[in-house]
Amino acid sequence: MKHAANKQAGWLLVLWLLSPLVPACDGLTGADLWIREGPPGATVLAGFGRLINRSRETLQVSEIRSTDFKLVMLHETVLQAGQAHMVARDRLLLSPGEVRALSPGGLHLMLMQPTVSLRRGQSAVVTFTCGNTQNSMVFSVRSSDQ
Amino acid sequence: MQRRCSPFVHLRYNASVNTPKDDQSRFRFSLVVGLIALLACAMGAYFATRQATAEVPDIQGFLWPDPVILHDFTLLEAHGGVFDAARLDGHWTLLFFGFTHCPDVCPTTLNTLKTVRSALRDVPAFDAHAQILFVSVDPARDTPAVLRQYVDYFDPHLLAATAAPDELNALTRQLGVLYSKVETDKPSVYSFDHTAAILLIGPARQFLGVFSPPHHAAEIETAIRRILAFMQAKRV
Structure with a gap:
C-alpha cells in the first residue's frame, strides 16, 4: 500500500516537473494582427502582427488553424544571396516576455485556400495551440499596400 | 664642378673618355633615368585608372561599364500576345520574378515597384518610357488569366508574363535569375525559391541594375535617378 502511494507520488512529481514544457496558451496574446488583402x-x-508571451513560462505554439482557411502554416522568408526562400517552421517557441514579430519579409502566417472571400475591413479568427490548450485571435484584413 | 652636377655633361665627357669611374657614373645616370621613367609610368597608370573610375558613379547594383545586352526570349503576356526582347526597346523596364501564390515577398515587392514608379514621375525621360514587368516562374498555376487578375489588383498598368520553363530560362539565364520549385508533403502545396532582386533594363536592352532585397523604395528611386543622369550624360 505504501509502495503504491510512493509510486503515485513519483508520477505526480514527474508530471509536475514536465508541466512547464506544455504550458497553456493563456499567456499568448497578439497585437496589431492583420492579413494582407x-x-x-x-x-x-x-x-502579420506581433505575438507576445505574457506568461512566466516558455510557450510552444505547435499548431495554428483557422476556420477561414483550409490550411495555416508558419513560414519565414529567408533571404540568402538575393534569393528568397520560404522556410516552413513546425513550431514557435516564445520565452517569457518575448515579443515575436510576424512581418513582411520575415516570419509570417501562410494562410492557404480561404474558405471565404476576405476583403479589407473584414476579419478572420486564427487559433493557436500550445500543448492541449488553445487561444483564438482576430486578424483584420488590410489593404495590400501596407 | 659642372660635370659633377649635370648628367648631360657626363654623357659628353663619357663619349670621349672611358674610365671605371665613368662607368659607375653612367650606371647611376641610367638608374636615375630608369626610376624617373618608371615613376612616370606608374603615375600615368594611376591617374588614367582614377579618371576611368571617376566616370562611373558609385551606385549600388549598377552594372556599368559592361551591361549584358539581352537577346531573344519570348514570354506569354497576361493581357494577351507575347512579351519578347523587342518589347524592351525604348523602355526603362523594372523587372521582378515571382509567382502569384507567394503571399509575402511578391506583393511587398510589387508595392515597392509601384512606389518607385510614382516617385519618378518627375523624370520625363523615365516616366514616358517606364514599364514594370512581373514574370511568373510558376506557369503551371499562373495562367495568363490568373496573372492578369493578380497584377491588375496592384496596378492596371503593371505588365505580367510567363512561359514554359524552356522559354522562361532563355530569359533567366541572361539575367542570372534562379528559381526552383519547393515541394511539401502535400502535393497541392508547393512554392518557389526565387531571385528576389528588382532588375533594371535600359532602353537598348541593357541589363543595367540589380537592386537586391530587402528593398527600400527611396533607395531604389535614388539609384535610378543617378543611373538615368549618368546614362543621359553619356548619351547612351
Missing part, C-alpha cells in the same frame, strides 16, 4: 480569387494570403 489579396487579389480576388487569391488562394494564399499572409498574416
Whole structure:
C-alpha cells in the first residue's frame, strides 16, 4: 500500500516537473494582427502582427488553424544571396516576455485556400495551440499596400 | 664642378673618355633615368585608372561599364500576345520574378515597384518610357488569366508574363535569375525559391541594375535617378 502511494507520488512529481514544457496558451496574446488583402480569387494570403508571451513560462505554439482557411502554416522568408526562400517552421517557441514579430519579409502566417472571400475591413479568427490548450485571435484584413 | 652636377655633361665627357669611374657614373645616370621613367609610368597608370573610375558613379547594383545586352526570349503576356526582347526597346523596364501564390515577398515587392514608379514621375525621360514587368516562374498555376487578375489588383498598368520553363530560362539565364520549385508533403502545396532582386533594363536592352532585397523604395528611386543622369550624360 505504501509502495503504491510512493509510486503515485513519483508520477505526480514527474508530471509536475514536465508541466512547464506544455504550458497553456493563456499567456499568448497578439497585437496589431492583420492579413494582407489579396487579389480576388487569391488562394494564399499572409498574416502579420506581433505575438507576445505574457506568461512566466516558455510557450510552444505547435499548431495554428483557422476556420477561414483550409490550411495555416508558419513560414519565414529567408533571404540568402538575393534569393528568397520560404522556410516552413513546425513550431514557435516564445520565452517569457518575448515579443515575436510576424512581418513582411520575415516570419509570417501562410494562410492557404480561404474558405471565404476576405476583403479589407473584414476579419478572420486564427487559433493557436500550445500543448492541449488553445487561444483564438482576430486578424483584420488590410489593404495590400501596407 | 659642372660635370659633377649635370648628367648631360657626363654623357659628353663619357663619349670621349672611358674610365671605371665613368662607368659607375653612367650606371647611376641610367638608374636615375630608369626610376624617373618608371615613376612616370606608374603615375600615368594611376591617374588614367582614377579618371576611368571617376566616370562611373558609385551606385549600388549598377552594372556599368559592361551591361549584358539581352537577346531573344519570348514570354506569354497576361493581357494577351507575347512579351519578347523587342518589347524592351525604348523602355526603362523594372523587372521582378515571382509567382502569384507567394503571399509575402511578391506583393511587398510589387508595392515597392509601384512606389518607385510614382516617385519618378518627375523624370520625363523615365516616366514616358517606364514599364514594370512581373514574370511568373510558376506557369503551371499562373495562367495568363490568373496573372492578369493578380497584377491588375496592384496596378492596371503593371505588365505580367510567363512561359514554359524552356522559354522562361532563355530569359533567366541572361539575367542570372534562379528559381526552383519547393515541394511539401502535400502535393497541392508547393512554392518557389526565387531571385528576389528588382532588375533594371535600359532602353537598348541593357541589363543595367540589380537592386537586391530587402528593398527600400527611396533607395531604389535614388539609384535610378543617378543611373538615368549618368546614362543621359553619356548619351547612351
